[in-house]
Amino acid sequence: MDEFVKGLWRENPVFVMLLGMCPVLAVTNSVINALSMGLATTFVLLMSSTVVSLVRKFIPKEVRIASYILIIAGFVTVVDYLLQAISLNIYHALGAYIALIVVNCNILGRAEAFASRNTVVKSMLDALGVGFGFTIACLSLGVVREVLGNGTFAGIPLFGPHFEGWTIMILPGGAFFVLGAWLLLFNWLKERKKARVS
């Protein structure tokens, strides 16, 4: 159980490890996009961790990174076509960033650091935890950016017709600001906790 929980918060891939931030910044201008990106990444993470863990005894040490990348690329191709079949709108909104899940360092990182050394069940729990942690990070950016930038939540208007959106939140700069602000908040909480303990 600990394998699952640690990825959610204590070792959150984005907020704590600062890994795989490209998609987090790029596609989180709306809640729906953020959620689909998170779920797509979770799927790839889960499947590739499972397979890597299954075949970990058969892969020679010298070619392991290349084999992991191939396994990951295979599942990303699956997600690419799957998303095209489920919703063409989301597919077009995410664009090349779906294919770019391949180079998300979280996935290769979990394969190398965890799945290649642990049993299948443990690896699956770990992958799910990290995946959901990643989804939470995507959502926490997506919610702030869409609510402030558009005045909507998942397309539903929140503030009535006279709301003037903060356009900067939808633009690329807004992504940096919101992620920076979240990190600031977490740093502040951590410092306060430390000050209380001592």
Place this chain on the structure above:
Amino acid sequence: MNMDSPLAIFINAALVNNFVLSLFLGICPFLGVSNRTDTAARMGAAVVFVMMVSSACAYGIHRLLIYIDAPYLHLISYIVVIASAVQLVEMFVKKFSPALFRALGIFLPLITTNCAILGVALFQTSREYNFIQSLFFSLGAGAGFTLALVIMSGIRERLELADMSSVVKGAAITLMIAGVLSMAFMGFAGIGGSS
């Protein structure tokens, strides 16, 4: 200006749609190795080099995959080609210019996981650039990446001397500055047409 001309593609990739600041590709090295201006410039040079090699390879692969009618192999073959291109470049540089090899150090193998490289290959495919256009696109993307990295490292060198609260130090302030830079780069929108 004609949007398909090589010059327009170069300017568009380097400034208007800067890879780091408006497309969010290559954020990891952007945050990781932007401490010193000289390492940032070297990293940028290495990325430009690998980008052009892998872009040329990706163009060839794309033609081949169209020929054998297997579009679903794009992603897998791109990533394999990029990984081996980096390996090849590393061996080549080591053999012919040991001085440059030492200067680049760990940055060379790290480039494999730079999503900007794969991004170039994917974008040039989806925009259906021809060979010359692809080359200029990768050159522009690399130049834009280097520009962002060097500017960022210059600011961070100054920042080390600044008196800040310990809460904002580290990644938080770096991201805020990246946001300001990204806004500044939006001023280029309109040169060579919009995205």
